[in-house]
Amino acid sequence: MDKSDFPIFERYPDLVYLDSAATTLKPKKVIEALSDFYSYHYANVHRGIYRLSEEATEMFEKARESIAHFLGASPEQIIFTKNATESLNMAISFFRGLPITISIYEHNSVFVPAQQYSSRLKIIESLSNIYHKEEVLAITGASNVVGKTFDIKEARDLSHNLIVDGTQYVQHFNPKNIIKYVDFFAFSGHKIYGPTGIGVLYIKDPEEWEPLLYGGGAVDSVSIDMIKYAPSPYKYEPGTPPIAEAWALKTAIELIDYEIIQERERALMKLMEQEKDLLEQYSIYPISETEYPQLSFQFNFLHHHDIAHLFDKKGNIAVRTGFHCTHMFHQHIGARKGTVRASFNPYYNDKNDFSIFIKTFRHIVEEYGHLQ
Ligand SMILES: Cc1ncc(COP(=O)(O)O)c(C=O)c1O
Incomplete structure (x- = not known):
């Protein structure tokens, strides 16, 4: 490109x-993918037993597979959200009531949820400030202010649960380099040439957590006193997901070299x-x-x-x-x-x-x- x-x-x-760093400009092919999907393939997913809905579902799930491949992950580990902020809120919410450590370089999309969900917020300047393994470490892969990265392999060794804000990282570095070290990895589509309205959260062990949001499409069955969640990733995706946006994000990541x-x-x-x-x-x-x-x-x-x-x-x-x-x-x-x-x-x-x-x-x- x-x-x-x-x-x-x-x-x-x-x-x-x-x-x-705020948002990347959009390549023609991504704009065309969005327009093509809305023009010729559009229907809601996972619901309709008619060809158009089945085709939209197939394309949406293909996009998930493609994003899984981009990260070096499997499709059930890929959760679609509306942006990195929602992805980070979700990951951090899994640790509510626990002490959380973050870096001084964090974006408010890490800082504020960590402040609100943690029992105690610890802020470090460098990984060398960590002397005992942290219960939860939420850290950026690459800063959105200056050209600084954190060593994610080192962060892995220093934490039991590692959440990485990959929002800027994916614009500069291949996420496959670090995915094996992380428990959660979040980014937004619009910062890597994709559309707004779609974010991604990679969860290493997706069956383990209680969803942040509840609603339709995320349950297999429900009654007045019982809930049986759908398997991951659907468990974390109640409501109509960003369907065309997922398809256009697939196009965007395929353009990245x-x-x-x-x-x-x-x-x-x-x-x-x-x-x-x-x-x-x-x-x-x-x-x-x-x-x-x-x-x-x-x-x-x-x-x-x-x-x-x-x-x-x-x-x-x-x-x-x-x-x-x-x-x-x-x-x-x-x-x-x-x-x-x-x-x-x-x-x-x-x-x-x-x-x-x-x-x-x-x-x-x-x-x-x-x-x-
Ligand atoms: C490092 C970092 N994390 C998180 C975010 C939040 O991204 P979004 O606004 O797409 O949710 C940004 C956006 O500026 C960012 O640069």
Whole structure:
């Protein structure tokens, strides 16, 4: 895949989209898969004894098989949700009333459920802060603020139950590398070129847990004082699932090639490294330790909203500003006013986009830096 596969650039050829950590742009094939499903295959699944419903069910379950293959898992371990947030809520809810440990880098989709469900929340900065095996460790595979990963193999050895937030990880690294170490792995479709409205939760032992949500389609039988759940994954999927979205997510993951991603991300990081002297002055994380092409920075002389506006106006550059749903991390590093994040994508950000970003970055420093 490259830039020509993303129709948004037909409308905005000069757009420098550096907000892929928030959501990736959509390839034409994914948009077509969604439209094709709704146009020619659409019916509700698992319910109808008529051909169209049977076909929709078959396609939906094929999508599940494909996502299982993507992770190196089996279909009954793949739960469809509406997004990573729901997946993480579900996994964390299984441990309500227990102590839960998380990292300081966690997105609020881990932090808030852990805060609400745990009996005691422990927050660590590094895995080296763990001295005794944690009962439950919920940790991100890759940060959504800076280019930092956690060693999931090490996290496995340090926890009895390991929940991994793979939402950013899957954009940069092959989840097959780590799935054997985790008990739960969550991500959203929209951050890997798929549609919004669909998330995934991988559960290693899917028969073991009590579902978070209850309702139709998730039970084999029910009476006034009895419930017999359907087998996994259906037990965790009450109500009508994201059917067309699953089909389009299948298309999206089949377009992903981690060898290409790694090669192009290395090239983007080399460019970052070349501009280290400038970037390091404002970056909140060392450029030399950055493991994928994403950086967050602060210009103390301007409000971050003004910075984003300047990037948009001067360079046609889309960056994200604020706390990136990591308030705790921003408090920890003393960035009380928020930061600006540039997340580069291997399929549609190239050398030219990077030059425009650096040129605009330098321009803003030169023009407004005296205000500090
Ligand atoms: C690391 C991480 N975890 C979880 C989420 C939540 O994803 P969603 O909003 O799709 O539920 C995000 C989204 O920004 C994220 O970056």
